[in-house]
Amino acid sequence: MIIAIDGPAAAGKGTLARRIAETYGYHHLDTGLTYRATAKALLDAGLSLDDETIAEDMARKVDLAGLDRTVLSRHEIGEAASKIAVMPAVRRALVDAQRRFALKTPGAVLDGRDIGTVVCQDAPVKLYVTASAEVRARRRFEEIIDAGGSADYDAIFADVKRRDERDMGRTDSPLKPAEEAYLLDTSEMSIEAAFQTAKSIIDAALSRNA
Numbered sequence: 437m438i439i440a441i442d443g444p445a446a447a448g449k450g451t452l453a454r455r456i457a458e459t460y461g462y463h464h465l466d467t468g469l470t471y472r473a474t475a476k477a478l479l480d481a482g483l484s485l486d487d488e489t490i491a492e493d494m495a496r497k498v499d500l501a502g503l504d505r506t507v508l509s510r511h512e513i514g515e516a517a518s519k520i521a522v523m524p525a526v527r528r529a530l531v532d533a534q535r536r537f538a539l540k541t542p543g544a545v546l547d548g549r550d551i552g553t554v555v556c557q558d559a560p561v562k563l564y565v566t567a568s569a570e571v572r573a574r575r576r577f578e579e580i581i582d583a584g585g586s587a588d589y590d591a592i593f594a595d596v597k598r599r600d601e602r603d604m605g606r607t608d609s610p611l612k613p614a615e616e617a618y619l620l621d622t623s624e625m626s627i628e629a630a631f632q633t634a635k636s637i638i639d640a641a642l643s644r645n646a
């Protein structure tokens with residue numbers, strides 16, 4: 437079983453993907469972390485983010501088993517990741533690794549931007565999780581405040597918009613819903629309600645396959 441989950445930054449797809457993987461006992465890969473790990477390796481080595489050959493080389497060395505969400509969640513790593521994510525050679529290298537991951541038994545949940553459209557085009561379940569830019573910025577803002585940090589809502593909102601433009605506007609594998617994807621708009625839906633909807637879609641797909 438392969439479950440493909442796509443959507444823009446901060447729409448809640450990661451939380452949903454983890455919960456689905458836990459419920460069904462499937463493996464989970466946040467594919468954004470593979471782009472982030474590549475970017476971090478380049479930054480750590482003091483290498484340019486503009487050289488596609490060097491970036492591809494780093495992408496091929498990424499170890500999917502060693503992705504640390506806490507370390508990779510830093511803002512500047514996200515920025516660098518969205519820059520190298522426009523490079524076709526980097527995408528090819530990471531997509532190869534992601535496709536190998538998707539074959540794990542008894543199933544895999546992959547979340548990202550191009551899972552349903554490129555990486556796992558034959559996935560029996562495709563979800564597109566979205567929310568308005570305002571709601572996504574508000575959630576990120578509250579996450580930081582709740583963690584005891586300080587944040588500027590306007591700056592976060594501008595950042596969300598900029599990230600959307602880059603993810604949706606690139607030529608190679610732009611962010612968009614797969615034709616047969618089920619759309620989950622979490623602007624006014626709790627994560628619990630989104631999970632229950634996803635669960636009924638997955639259960640229906642599992643009984644079709646049985």
Ligand code: DC
Pocket residue numbers: 445467468469471472514517518519521547548549550551599603
């Ligand atoms: O979801 P995230 O913020 O961790 O992703 C970091 C960057 O990686 C994001 O700007 C877009 C890119 N990305 C991508 O191009 N394709 C994916 N499948 C996942 C992430």
